[in-house]
Amino acid sequence: MLIPLASIAQEGNFQIAILKYNGGGDWYSNLETSLPNLIEFTNQNLKTNIKLEQAIVEPSSNELFDYPFIHMTGHGNVVFNMEETENLRTYLMAGGFLHIDDNYGMDEFVRREIKRIFPNEELVEIPFSHPIYHQKFDFDNGLPKIHEHDGKPPMGYGIVVEGRLVLFYTEECDLGDGWEDPEIHNDSEATRLKALQMGANILSFVFLGE
Numbered sequence: 001m002l003i004p005l006a007s008i009a010q011e012g013n014f015q016i017a018i019l020k021y022n023g024g025g026d027w028y029s030n031l032e033t034s035l036p037n038l039i040e041f042t043n044q045n046l047k048t049n050i051k052l053e054q055a056i057v058e059p060s061s062n063e064l065f066d067y068p069f070i071h072m073t074g075h076g077n078v079v080f081n082m083e084e085t086e087n088l089r090t091y092l093m094a095g096g097f098l099h100i101d102d103n104y105g106m107d108e109f110v111r112r113e114i115k116r117i118f119p120n121e122e123l124v125e126i127p128f129s130h131p132i133y134h135q136k137f138d139f140d141n142g143l144p145k146i147h148e149h150d151g152k153p154p155m156g157y158g159i160v161v162e163g164r165l166v167l168f169y170t171e172e173c174d175l176g177d178g179w180e181d182p183e184i185h186n187d188s189e190a191t192r193l194k195a196l197q198m199g200a201n202i203l204s205f206v207f208l209g210e
Helices: 005-011 034-046 062-066 082-093 107-117 175-179 189-208
Strands: 017-019 055-057 069-074 097-102 155-161 164-171
Touching: 034 175, 034 189, 055 062, 062 082, 069 189, 082 097, 082 107, 082 155, 082 164, 097 107, 107 164, 175 189
Parallel strands: 017 055, 017 069, 069 097, 097 164
Antiparallel strands: 155 164
């Protein structure tokens, strides 16, 4: 099963989803406004036609293949069972894309589960020259820093299979919080704009190509 990203982009009408995972972590953090705000921003600035309503999908579900772009976030533990691991691997190898955004506290858990999905691939740092940082908006220094967390620089990691970036993991960054309504975290408009622009770049990279 292949996910026809090119034809979906040409049709200009697709939906993106949040991954509802097990393990006790709060997969639902940022649920109310984060992706909806990003979708609205991307539609306005990239002239896309993403459905405003986000979907929710479980990693073991066949419905996973209905959504070319899956977003995953949270603060705590993440556990994929064998069925979920195999389904996620098949989904990503078939043309799907997974963006994982550490909302603070999920790093050690998500790295473990990524390794289970791709035991023979390394999670590598994505260089600042990569097209994902240079779509409509240029981020010459990589990811923007949205929230302080541990005060470390924001990092973008990925799994690349046969030359294709199939998974993008943003850590020490917190893009999803930056997408939320301004009163939730009291981020400045400049900070929120950087988060939304980087999020739009990710969607552009997935759907519109390099």
